[in-house]
Amino acid sequence: MDEKLLARYREYAGTEEAFAVLFVKKHLAQAKGHWIDAVDFRRYEMSPDNMHFRFVVGGLYRRKLHPKYPPKSAYTVNGRFDEDRYLLMTRAITWETAHKDMDQQKAAKVRPLKFEVTGVSYDKNRGNRNFFRDDAPAEIKALAANLSDRTDPLWDKAMEYANAPEFVYEIRKVKVF
Numbered sequence: 001m002d003e004k005l006l007a008r009y010r011e012y013a014g015t016e017e018a019f020a021v022l023f024v025k026k027h028l029a030q031a032k033g034h035w036i037d038a039v040d041f042r043r044y045e046m047s048p049d050n051m052h053f054r055f056v057v058g059g060l061y062r063r064k065l066h067p068k069y070p071p072k073s074a075y076t077v078n079g080r081f082d083e084d085r086y087l088l089m090t091r092a093i094t095w096e097t098a099h100k101d102m103d104q105q106k107a108a109k110v111r112p113l114k115f116e117v118t119g120v121s122y123d124k125n126r127g128n129r130n131f132f133r134d135d136a137p138a139e140i141k142a143l144a145a146n147l148s149d150r151t152d153p154l155w156d157k158a159m160e161y162a163n164a165p166e167f168v169y170e171i172r173k174v175k176v177f
Contacts (some may be wrong), residue, residue: 027171031115140157
């Protein structure tokens with residue numbers, strides 16, 4: 001096992017570039033059979049989901065090199081197969097092969113298919129004038145008539161029905177050119 005390769009891959013796997021590549025694989029059907037070179041990308045910083053990007057722009061290179069994986073028997077000790085370790089190594093080998101292949105193609109001036117994927121995150125409840133959600137009971141909705149009077153004991157339960165911002169993420173544009 002190449003521990004240096006694993007260390008480099010682990011460092012890469014936590015980067016925004018790695019998430020951008022996964023994002024493109026998920027949302028761009030034409031990426032199948034290609035290496036993804038994410039050139040420019042911007043993530044939604046406030047989103048807790050690492051897969052929420054404003055945009056990802058880059059190129060798709062046809063796969064010419066194919067990874068050579070070690071046999072599974074190399075990851076079997078005392079009859080037990082270490083699947084996690086094997087998967088980590090195959091991902092690291094795939095990542096290394098992808099970068100070698102893309103570098104060779106760039107050196108040979110191969111033009112990739114260019115792509116752009118854009119998404120948007122927005123508050124689904126923006127513009128909603130009601131203080132409480134539509135599914136709130138009538139007696140709780142009646143509290144909205146005087147929001148400054150919080151003496152009613154129903155307010156403890158009413159706050160469960162308050163309209164809070166609900167952020168939604170969706171893909172707006174997928175373009176290959």
